[in-house]
Amino acid sequence: MSVLLRLIVIWSMLCASAVAAPVRIKDLAEFDGVRGNDLVGYGLIVGLDGTGDSLRNAPYTEDILAGLLERLGVNVGDKELRSKNVAAVVVTAELPPFARSGSRIDVNVAAIGDAKSLLGGTLVLTPLKAADGNVYAVAQGSVIAGGASAQGEAARVVEGVPTAGAIPVGARVEREVAFELATIQNIRIALRTPDFTTAGQVEAVINRALRREVATTLDSGTVQVDFRALGRVNPAHVLGQIENLEVRPDNRARVVIDHKSGTIVMGDRVRISRVAVSQGNLTLRVQEAPEAVQPNPFAAGETVVVPRSSAELRDEPGIGFAEVSGDSSLTEVIAGLNALGVRPRDMIDILKSIHAAGALHADLVIE
Template identity: 70%
Template sequence: MRVALLVILAAFWGAMGQAAPVRIKDLANVEGVRGNDLVGYGLVVGLNGSGDSLRNSPFTEEIMAGLLERLGVNVTDEAFRPKNVAAVIVTATLPPFARSGSQIGVNVAAIGDAKSLLGGTLVMTPLNAADGEIYAVAQGSVLAGGVEASGEAASVVQGVPTTGTIPSGARVEREVAFDFSQMTNIRLALRNPDFTTAARVEAAINRDLGSGLAELIDSGTIAIDSSTLGKVNPARLIGRIENISVEPENSARVVIDHKSGTIVIGEDVRIDRVAVSQGNLTLRVREAPIVSQPNPFAPGDTVVLPRSQAEITQEPGIGFAEVSGETSLSDVVAGLNALGIRPRDMIDVLKAIHAAGALHAEFIVN
């Protein structure tokens, strides 16, 4: 089954005209205000026979023995082989300014040979940051990301049942020390660095809040000096800045995903004058050998005579289509699409136009 998807955003952008203004909070981050990654390992229990086989995952038995001993159960020299336990890695992101007692979501993934985490419960799992300190503790029922069913001779799997999530499944136990109220020099970092966009952000801030407040450092950084406003709360200042609207400048870009056949085209993509021809050749070779043997009691040997059939077929192509210069690539793709060019073949056409030097855009292939 051929799965292909063609996404053309330029046609919609062209109908809208110029890009709509965007808030600064959607374009930039405040330097230093970020999340921190957390990770831990633990056990998911209560599985319906779909857990780790302890022979192939000995670390599961070690984790389980350590947990039971901490709970006062002595399992030394005991031979237990439960099938309802799975060892997992738990990951989460600690948001900026998260306070003790707040809850965050976690992701759970099996690290052994468990078949499914469906219906399991994560036992209390400490989550560590890069400094080795525990910042949160996770526990709760796992929402698995798929379904697995099996019988004696067949099995079916939909999605990925060995991963799951626990919404609000971790409670923050330690806060990250960061006093934002004492900051006087604040820097904004653009998510997509661009000199034009950065200059517009600088001009918009100085226009709305006073000249000299913002200074352009480079294509991705704008410095904010709050001392020019006297005594001001930095949080209130950022709250005003992030709601200022700016019209961003987007780079011409074509993004292609080979796996799904997706093509995304930016509004500003242009091509030079070029001629395009596309068609497919298919070569088929069939072998149908003939066995020849002598009559009964007649001298001779049985031989195999090769017989091959070869044919070449050519699917209808578009011939040569000439495209004038300064044409929007969305118009070219729309024309090729109207001629019945499949998205997979469209990718080859765009790659050939780029190789010819006629495509003026950043070409990204995933």
Template identity: 65%
Template sequence: MTVRARFRWVFALILALGFASSAVAQSVRIKDLVEFDGVRGNDLVGYGLVVGLDGTGDGLRNAPYTEEIMTNILERLGVNVDGEQFRPRNVASVIVTATLPPFARAGGRIDITVSAIGDADSLLGGTLVMTPLTAADGDVYAVAQGTIIAAGVAVRGEAAELVQGVPTAGVIPSGARVEREVDFDFSQLTQIRLALREPDFTTAARVERAINDALGGSHARMLDAGTVLLDLDSGKAHSPAHLISNIENIAVEPEHRARVVVDQASGTIVMGRDVRISEVAVSQNNLTLRVQEAPLVSQPNPFSDGQTVIVPRTAVGLDEEPGPALALVEGGTSLSDVIAGLNALGVSARDMIDILKSIKAAGALHAEFVVR
């Protein structure tokens, strides 16, 4: 089986599974559709120093801030370096980022990302020295330290180098300890807003209806396409946390806009099941352009004063594969009909992207067209 045949077989299997499952309503939990107002993470950032690098750190002559932070750290440790001239290549200045999750408590651990900001070649094998992480309010909420796991490899020689991945960035799993908690009392809330990740009036109405049916009353109220207000006082649970745990696993069938997403770099095409195409005629030809150079060398007679001249000769040809002038793509009532109509043209995925663009421009593609 060729690669092309295998791709067609896998693509047909995916479509078959997709159409089989679309016959049954696909329900999604409310917790996967909405964000609960107030239940969110907070971004943290810090500036630190990585030590222990194998000669791949910052050149301190080009990154004086690295020398400054190293001097400050050594002085806090009781080492006097005033007037000293040191140029180590085993240290690097970095920016440390992390997200403080909701309801994080003091003593808990969070993951961090470390990124070089100087001219360091690699952070592989380095150790991050104790770095405070602050939030937007300027307060320190966590302290980071640990050995970096770099995501790439860099090998350099005298005349060549090989870099794979990004060795100047890495992560430290559970590399920061939470030192300060966010002041937020969830148990005192009387109302909470459910923000839909993809605003849609139909989905919001279904979320409202599903919550009220499950709790038996008018506890939820749709405010707009992206917001559902939940009254926590009217719930039957012992606390707001219990009420949220009761409703977040309620299944709702979300509504999605018809959308076609194409990636021109890889030739990938993804269509939603609600995509429709009106009846349209499409013409697509495969052209092959040939340019062949065959220069002719003209030499003078022996013992003459002439010069050798190269006369350019170019042969240009254009081949067009025979095929129908127009192919009719009938109006599709489902995604399977749309795919069948486009596959009938016998074109590649990249050519199909151009065809879909033209169909959209003609007003026959009834879906949002997204190009990445």
């Protein structure tokens, strides 16, 4: 068995053991309303060592720099700004649930002009807005870029992505999202992977732990918890108890294929009906060997290039058919495909063909 196939088997067994193990509800689902909000802003980074935007090629950088200086009382008028130490960036952040005014959050920055690097730069005060157009945070601070670059007269070396970076706890929350958890009467639990079996288990384990019929399965991805059935309780305390309850999640059989890396991941529930597979190699080889022909001595003529081509079509001896018995497990599937001596990328084509034949009883996900 090849090294990659051994890794596939080991990875699949790890996935199988992970699926069978109990998992906390907080790791499987989200509570309706308890969510973050994405923030975005447009700002300016200063203090770069000559690696900023070329203002001639990025006029928006010049505009925001002029506006910043005017707000600080510096009248630039019609003066041309030619600084290479500034760069325009897009600033992004996530406002966590229940974030309060004054708390700090992390932000990310990414250049939008032709800046070479953001190393050593400082983000100037930048308001961050949500989808509703309101400002919820303000960012400012030193940028930690994610790479390095060095440039000489005739060469430039870049490692990582120096035009993007982060500012840990670089934004301060200025506006809170209105959500009063203490006043709600019910809450919905949304499973990240909808499944009726898993939803039923979540309902059962909640009702058993609270000793009341408070949880109801609404659909394959939603379980509703009614706090009114518990009397006068603090919803936060109840949710703290619920999110630590454990269930054994179920899911559909799935085969995930990554064409770029040739990676194949299969769950332990994958089954293949009885099928015969043959894998052969058809090789087409075309070679070009042009030949230069010289004219006879003292003859009036020109040297010409005469094409010389050879084509060969060879069908290498096939390995024959390998039979995979019906209701095969994951290990048997790997062993059956490995019996053909195929490479991982050939195995991808075989799995696609088996799925097209209706013999692969699993969802085929190709990335």
